[in-house]
Amino acid sequence: MINIKRSLGAKTIIYPTPVLIVGTYDKSGKPNVMTAAWAGICCSVPPCIGVSLRKATYTYGNIIDRNAFTVNVPSEDQVKNADYFGIYSGRDVDKLSHARFTSIKSELVDAPYVKECPVVLECRLLSAVEIGLHTQFIGEIMDVKAEENVLDEDGLPMIDKVKPIIFAPERRDYYGIGEFLGKAFAIGRKED
Amino acid sequence: MINIKRSLGAKTIIYPTPVLIVGTYDKSGKPNVMTAAWAGICCSVPPCIGVSLRKATYTYGNIIDRNAFTVNVPSEDQVKNADYFGIYSGRDVDKLSHARFTSIKSELVDAPYVKECPVVLECRLLSAVEIGLHTQFIGEIMDVKAEENVLDEDGLPMIDKVKPIIFAPERRDYYGIGEFLGKAFAIGRKED
Numbered sequence: 001m002i003n004i005k006r007s008l009g010a011k012t013i014i015y016p017t018p019v020l021i022v023g024t025y026d027k028s029g030k031p032n033v034m035t036a037a038w039a040g041i042c043c044s045v046p047p048c049i050g051v052s053l054r055k056a057t058y059t060y061g062n063i064i065d066r067n068a069f070t071v072n073v074p075s076e077d078q079v080k081n082a083d084y085f086g087i088y089s090g091r092d093v094d095k096l097s098h099a100r101f102t103s104i105k106s107e108l109v110d111a112p113y114v115k116e117c118p119v120v121l122e123c124r125l126l127s128a129v130e131i132g133l134h135t136q137f138i139g140e141i142m143d144v145k146a147e148e149n150v151l152d153e154d155g156l157p158m159i160d161k162v163k164p165i166i167f168a169p170e171r172r173d174y175y176g177i178g179e180f181l182g183k184a185f186a187i188g189r190k191e192d
Numbered sequence: 193m194i195n196i197k198r199s200l201g202a203k204t205i206i207y208p209t210p211v212l213i214v215g216t217y218d219k220s221g222k223p224n225v226m227t228a229a230w231a232g233i234c235c236s237v238p239p240c241i242g243v244s245l246r247k248a249t250y251t252y253g254n255i256i257d258r259n260a261f262t263v264n265v266p267s268e269d270q271v272k273n274a275d276y277f278g279i280y281s282g283r284d285v286d287k288l289s290h291a292r293f294t295s296i297k298s299e300l301v302d303a304p305y306v307k308e309c310p311v312v313l314e315c316r317l318l319s320a321v322e323i324g325l326h327t328q329f330i331g332e333i334m335d336v337k338a339e340e341n342v343l344d345e346d347g348l349p350m351i352d353k354v355k356p357i358i359f360a361p362e363r364r365d366y367y368g369i370g371e372f373l374g375k376a377f378a379i380g381r382k383e384d
Contacts, residue, residue, distance in 0.1 A: 004339070004340065005307075005312065005337035005338055005339055005340075006337065006338055006339075006340055006343065006347065007335055007336075007337055008335070008336040008337065008338055008347065008348070008349075009335060009336065010238070010239050010332075010333050010334055010335055010336070011239060011333065011336050012233045012235075012236055012239045012240075012241075012333065013311065013313070013333075013336045013349060014210065014212070014231075014232070014233055014241060014263065014265065014311075014313065015210070015265050015311065015349075015351050015354050015356035015369075016208040016210050016351075016356050016358050016369070017210075017232070017233060018206065018207070018208050018209075018232070020206070037233070038232060038233045038234055038235070038236070039206075039232050040206070040209070040210070040230060040231050040232025040234075040242065041204045041206055041209060041229070041230045041244070041361070042230055042232075042242060042244045042321075042323060042326060042328045043204075043230070043244055043323040043324045043325060043326040043328070044204055044230070044324075044325050044326060045324050045325035045326075046202070046323075046324050047202050047203060047204045048204075048323055048324070048326075049204075049206060050232065050234060050242060050328065052233070052234045052235055071206065073206065073207050076373055079373045079374055079379065080374070080379050080380050081380065082380070083374070083376055083377065083378070083379050083380025083381075084380030084381070084382065085380070086376070086377065086380065087377055087380050087381060088382075098382070115197075119205065119206075119207065120197065121205070121206065126323070127321075129234075129319075129321055129330075131234060131235040131238075131240055131318070131330060132235045132236075132237050132238050132240070133235060133236050133237035134234060134235040134236060134237075136234045136235070136242065138321075138323060140202075141202050141203065141204065141205075142202055143199055143200070143201060143202055144199075144200040144201065144202070144203050144205045145197035145198065145199055145200065146197055146198055146200055147196070147197055147198075148196065148197075148198055151198065152363065155198065155200065156200070156362045156363050157200075157205060157207075157360075157362070157363075158360075158363065158365075159207050159208075159358070159360035159363070159365060159367055160367070162207050164207035164208050165373060166208050166351070166358065166369060166370075167376060168349075168350075168351035169233070170348045170349070171344065171348050171349070171350065171351070172375055172376035172377055172378075173350075173351060173372060173374075173375065173376065174372070174373040174374050174375070174376055174379075175351055175352070175369050175370055175371065175372055175373055176370035176371045176373050177207075177208070177358060177367050177369075177370045178358075178367055178368035178369045178370035178371075179367065179368045179370075180365060180366070180367055181268055181271045181357060181366040181367055181368050182271055182272070182275070182365075182366050183364055183365065183366070184275055184278070184359060184364040184365065184366055185275065185278070185279055185364055186275070186364075187271065187272050187275050187366075188272050188273065188274070188275025188276030188277070188278065188279050189275075189276075189279060190276065190280075190290070
């Protein structure tokens, strides 16, 4: 077997990678947001999401202090703000005000979510896993909230209405969502 | 502030969610693949990916035994096979043969990768994090390998050539990649 694949080295490459906005309160109660891509659902029961952050981020200390965070899914028309939230630190600038985004205090966890994002998750910190440069915060999803205009007749979000942003590591490209390809747990069923 | 968002309950919803094929060897040395969506990069240094699996899966035992797995990124024209790999168990069927996919033995870790997938990651098991129904396997990425025809002039994969599959939880929809939206760490920079 000849392997025609080229070796790229030990890199953090996977597709798709999400673009998510993490919402927290700092010690003074000021809401802050930062963009994270090293994240994904990590358990169904309890429903959990893992978000990995460097200790150097302002959000890191906020999560440790408050034991809570939100995960906000930006829409593709918010891509410039999502990028902005990933470049600057909440230590230096009030990013939400600068982007003219609005924070709403969660009634479930001690963190703010972003009004303008179509889908938001309210998470309580379950554990912090030290891996290396990044610490993975595992948050139990206490509730998902969504804008009415992205929901189908069953009250479930439609990804083509949410229009999330997809990040391509290394080349650092943002992409939008494309065409419907099929139904999961259905199109791969074998008749024989 | 009136919150017009609708509460959907505690659900595993986030966008985008990946569709990844996990490759392992079983005790007898038979290569197996399964599709996983609860996954994401979780550390830059060392480069790591987290993949969450239920203990009931065949792959779970294989990873525990071999301390290794691969993560293979399928292309959208492989969506039916990717779905198939997530429906059936390697206990009951030789999924790779059935799908006419080819396994290649990694020279770096004790696991097989999928020749037909445009991008593959070879991972050694770093740790297993018990969360609940799912166990998160954190794998150190030892190498990324890619097909020549998805690489740019700098040798980096282009996501619009890889054409990964995006999964929308709850509605269980598969989608493809869409339009280029902009450059990360660039389009959000403030001039003022």
